[in-house]
């Protein structure tokens with residue numbers, strides 16, 4: 001890693017947004033490989049994720065890190081000439097959404113972020129997601145793990161309904177379902193028939209790892 | 215019930231609650247009743263009807279009061295805002311009958327109602343910012359209010375001449391819509407005043423007379439939105455701090471005058487952004503607690519009793535938030551372990567809570583009973599405790615479980 005590369009990783013990991021963006025722009029202007037820039041961002045995100053797990057970083061940092069990633073991605077992606085020659089490794093797939101009736105999305109976004117930087121291909125289908133949409137997305141995306149998020153007590157029923165519908169549609173086979181969010185505990189896991197529940201994003205990563213044989 | 219028995223009952227309940235607040239041992243653990251849409255289930259009507267029918271809502275609330283006989287009672291009009299929200303064209307929530315299903319609770323729309331570059335406008339002149347930008351964004355009746363003359367800075371002949379703005383079509387429309395809103399607001403207020411007088415006469419004290427928020431939560435929830443406020447902590451910390459200082463003064467002004475107007479000293483403060491998982495200890499001590507502590511102290515100095523609902527898990531905050539005068543407030547914890555909270559705060563503040571929502575909604579009455587008993591016997595030991603749900607009665611709670619909770623205080627003692 002050359003000096004600029006190392007600096008970029010540090011700036012992003014240390015939340016120095018303005019300098020990080022300026023340096024990324026400068027490196028791209030100097031002809032640095034845009035794919036390499038994105039790779040460096042990934043490395044920075046790994047550091048951010050570790051700091052989150054260690055209790056050094058919290059929501060403000062995770063959200064800002066996500067924004068920096070988007071912005072640098074916005075600068076770099078248009079400059080990518082053709083897709084890389086590296087063979088694409090198929091990552092384990094996780095589908096995540098907030099169940100119907102519930103609009104809370106901060107917790108879900110954090111889970112998405114952590115899964116993403118921990119080597120999963122995550123598809124986030126948003127908030128207030130109707131049962132039918134979960135079914136369609138499962139058919140199309142073919143995830144190994146489905147994560148249901150919810151913070152309201154009404155989400156208990158929404159989760160149960162969603163899981164029952166997945167079962168009724170014959171999609172439960174080979175699929176692991178995990179639930180999480182503010183009020184979720186073992187009682188609710190049993191009530192909804194999920195395979196697991198998690199209190200935080202680290203739990204979500206661990207569950208997905210185990211479920212996908214990682 | 216005779217008038218006298220109502221007054222005696224009121225005094226008895228108030229004494230029990232104040233014993234708890236002032237950290238004495240009451241005759242038994244007091245229990246609060248905070249139900250929102252659960253009342254619709256209890257009364258056999260839709261959430262939507264509860265939202266739109268003042269009389270029906272009051273009738274059901276009265277029935278619940280008499281059945282459960284709690285020591286504190288949450289104002290029912292929090293869930294009868296349908297007609298008024300309709301009249302003002304409220305855009306920050308969707309409610310049953312308007313945007314969500316007839317049996318779904320209302321939803322707050324988390325959005326940027328103030329953009330990042332508007333901090334300076336807010337800080338320089340909050341009222342101007344409200345009129346110019348904020349109000350038209352949050353309710354359609356205010357669309358056009360931004361055509362008002364910008365009074366501040368106008369004087370003498372200019373001020374008089376500028377009155378022509380009151381003929382602007384947008385402003386005329388807005389003022390008419392607001393007048394219509396006021397008619398509904400009067401009906402709403404009338405219903406509330408009558409109901410409160412009636413239940414006071416029956417002998418039930420209200421949980422609070424007014425509500426306020428921490429400066430951070432006010433700006434986070436209602437102005438910047440979740441993503442906005444969290445990134446502001448990193449991107450523009452000085453602006454955020456300055457705006458909070460301003461907000462604190464505005465919030466205090468309202469809290470003091472509203473409490474005075476209602477004659478009820480309890481001020482309810484739901485707390486959204488303090489949880490352990492939201493920000494670091496340093497950030498909490500920079501952006502959240504000092505501003506809020508000032509509010510708490512000012513309320514206490516004015517004879518008010520802040521009732522703080524610390525949402526989610528706030529275990530790591532306990533030592534910090536212990537820094538208030540003893541026996542002057544209530545800390546209601548949603549998911550923080552109350553046994554742990556008692557260790558840290560037992561000599562400082564009355565605790566309230568926190569029967570688990572998952573237990574209330576999916577457990578058996580025996581399990582609810584056991585959980586209440588545990589809270590009464592451990593957290594209620596030596597007084598300073600009010601039994602309640604984690605955030606009141608969850609909407610989905612079966613009736614038998616609610617009964618079990620209100621019977622428990624009569625069965626067990628600390």
Ligand code: B12
Nearest residue numbers: 103104105106107149152153180181182198200201322526
């Ligand atoms: C912030 C907040 C809001 C924000 C949401 C902003 C947003 N864009 O999401 C706003 C202000 C908009 C809001 C609105 C409302 N809210 Co709210 N809100 C909260 C609060 C304080 C925090 C929730 C949160 O975002 N946490 C952030 C995350 C990061 O923290 P965390 O929980 O530690 O996160 C971890 C876990 O949840 C986990 N996780 C999350 N999803 C998943 C999924 C899986 C699979 C796994 C394994 C893990 C996992 O991983 C996360 C990261 O580590 C909670 C309190 C609470 N107890 O949770 C109330 C709370 C959930 N809200 C509540 C209510 C009532 C509402 C409103 C109805 C308020 C109103 N009167 O308008 C509306 C309803 C909106 C709707 N229909 O969804 C109640 C729910 C009560 C109930 N009846 O169920 C709560 C419990 C507050 C209370 N004490 O009353 N709210």
